Amino acid sequence: MRILFFQSFLLLFLGVAVHLTKAQDAPNNTAIEALSRIKGLDLEANPALKGAVLKVLATTRGTPQFVEIVRDFNLTDQGTGLLECVLKNSTNSSGPDAMRLLASQGQSNLITTALQGSNAAPILTVLGNTGEKRFVPWLTPFIKNSNRDLALRQAALSALARTPEGAQFLIDLARADQLSADLRFIAMTELNNVRWPALKAAAAQVLPLPQSQDSQPLPPIAELIQQTGDSTRGSKIFRRPEVGCSNCHQIESEGIDFGPRLSEIGTKLGKDALYQSILDPSAGISFGYEAWQIELNSGDEAFGIIVSETAEVIALKTQNGIVTQYKKTDIRTRQKMSASIMPTGLQLTMSPKDLVDLIEYLTTLKKKS
Structure with a gap:
């Protein structure tokens, strides 16, 4: 009898709280506090109570409270909402919490699909922030696929360096000379700064920090x-x-x-x-400042930045700041260089x-x- 009275009172209380939430167009702290006192109850045994909980849940989409309610009441059909929380909370603890729930509830497919789209960057950040080895297999494909955006591959590398298993994976790649050149600098920086002594020592051997003018390694x-x-x-x-x-x-x-x-x-x-x-100047070449190598029919070569191009002419700026125009009919080949026009090793002069x-x-x- 007391249980029925308590549940009836709670339903009435939540109903009022939900009404206030709708009026405020924002999550109501009173309703959320009420739910925290009954977490763990079997909602399937009480459809009316479940309905009230879901109404409160709907007002918390994208917030840390959403993750808490889903976890506290073991709601297994809120994958889309959890993914939204991952995207909106990539820099606080709610993002990793939502990620863990998705994985533990068997909804990893939502994450793997999202990693192929435009929201990959915050998801990679959250995967790293979990600090859990079970997410390493989701990150390693970015390192091996040179067709993915460089910024995403760098983010995946940083995320991998936050677990011993991920760090070891990167060290093994570098030792086998299978870590691409455009990732070596950030790998060197991340791995020489890990907290695990054995891995840090291994990184210092495989990916030593750059030296300064006095031949001493620079700090990370x-x-x-x-x-x-x-x-x-x-x-x-x-x-x-x-x-x-x-x-x-x-x-x-x-x-x-x-x-x-x-x-x-x-x-x-x-x-x-x-x-x-x-x-590491080649890690992030500014748009419009890509270097080009041009070979002319005469056998001469030109190197610089293409500043304009028409159907007939290419204008190339060389390192002295001078712009020269070349007729396309005079050009045998042209190749965009992967390396930056900015020289490496500047730290050796300082x-x-x-x-x-x-x-x-x-x-x-x-x-x-």
Whole structure:
């Protein structure tokens, strides 16, 4: 009798709470609190109670509360809603919680399908944030498939490095020389920063960190970005002839207009991306700055960036900033290069402090308000 009275009271209470939720057009904390007190009850034995719970659930789509309700009441038909939570909560604990529920409920197909679409990036982030080895097989295909977008492959690599099994997979690939060149730098950075001593030692052998001017390995980017540099000194380093930044880049009207302009680079890129652009320039080539190798019928060659093209003519900018036009009838072959026009090894012209100061200076180059 008491149980029936309690359930009747609860249904009435939830009904009022759901009504308030609809009026507010937002999840109602009172209704959610009420559900937390009855989690674990068998909803299949009480259709009316299940209906009330589902009404509250509908108001929490995409929120952490949605995941909690699905878990607390073992609702196995909410796969689409859980996937929505994964996508909307990729940077907090609710995303991984929703991912675990999908996997444990046998709804992995929703994830594997989504990984083929436009929402792959946040899903890869969540897979890494789970820190669980059972998700490693979902990540490894991105590493092996060079046809997938580079940013997605890098995200999958970062996710793999968060588990011992994933890190070992990457080390084994590198040791067998099967890790593609466009992933080696980020693999080096991630694996030299893992928390497992044996794997960290193995990574140092297979993927050693780049050296600086004094022949000492640079710290991982995760450590470099925590350091505060001297931007005034960094400005002078930028203009050193042996570093050569101004030989290819312009700040305002200073320098040669060949590579991307840097006047607002501090607005566009964070410290981590700035470090990567210097230490591994081919990892993220800016659109429109791809290098081209042209072979002419005369036997001469030209190398630079295509700045314009018509049906008859290609205009090519070379490293001195000069644009030359070539008739297509004079061109035997042309090939887009996979490597960046920016040279590798710039860190060898600097000490670690020089590099930190240079990055600090670049972060100050921002769009004027």
